[in-house]
Amino acid sequence: MKLIIIGLGNFGLSLAEELLSAGYEVVGIDNSPAKIEEAKDMIPSVFCLDATDKLALSVVDIKKDDVFLVAIGKDFGDSIKIVATLKSFAGNPIYARAVNKLHESVLEGLDVARILNPEKDSSRVFVQSMPTKGMMEVMKADDKHSIVKLTATEKLNGITVGRNGFDRFSLKVLLMSKRTTKKNIIGLTSYTQEVVENFSNDTVINTGDMIVVYGENDNIKLYLEYYSN
Incomplete structure (x- = not known):
């Protein structure tokens, strides 16, 4: 099982660090070359691509038991589009960060497995309750x-x-x-x-x-x- 983190800002990198320390296999995705450059020394496998494009995501070897973590915070629209794209995969659990109540309500409507709130859940507490196979x-x-x-x-x-x-x-x-x-x-x-x-x-x-x-x-x-x- 891989944990595929989409969005390698502060929260995404913090999640990656904790998950790697806990022994999980982590893949990082972001559409910013600068963020990929920053993350590549920490995360063994990183991809610079547009996660709203299912064809682009095909370069990642996604298995049926992999888990998606959408860690994007600033761009509400991109977060929703990415989750909608990920829903087209065969039942992979999706965890997604919410930045406000409206964002949370839309994610609820998309039936994500769990909504992440960095203000309430630190990355360490979250990792301790991460799903396993x-x-x-x-x-x-x-x-x-x-x-x-x-x-x-x-x-x-x-x-x-x-x-x-x-x-x-x-x-x-x-x-x-x-x-x-x-x-x-x-x-x-x-x-x-x-x-x-x-x-x-x-x-x-x-x-x-x-x-x-x-x-x-x-x-x-x-x-x-x-x-x-």
Whole structure:
């Protein structure tokens, strides 16, 4: 899995530095030769291209499990056009920076995986919750345990919590929420999560639901191997 950062300004470079330090494979994209020149000593693979052009993006070896990070802050229009272009790829998660509430509402309407707010989320905190293979986010509890947020794929659709394999890997389900639709402030349909107050082993999981579990890192790894096969 590669993390493809589009926009190599201060926020994009900060993200790249933290991601590389955490061991992720990072690719950088910007349409400014000056920014590419600045980034090339830090990021092993950089491309100077227009990310609103899908043909131009074809020079990047994009795999189905790669994640896009749109880190552009100043140009609202370019950010939206880039996200719209990236949506044409086969389901790659898109994380995008929002500079104001209007920008955030449009990104919600485009159904990005996560909206980044540098004023609230430092690059270090963000990297600690970055998704890894298996459509999840991880937060370290201690050296041996983690809290994992899974987003249910079609493979889990219709399966109950009790039949999901959590007990087999000694994972404790802490929270579950259901994916629902709503209209945002500019009338676009967006998605939100509503917490299931009294879930049980008989609660049915549907595509897009969120499940938060806690357990030992080794058991989480084993479960994810099972989950992704």
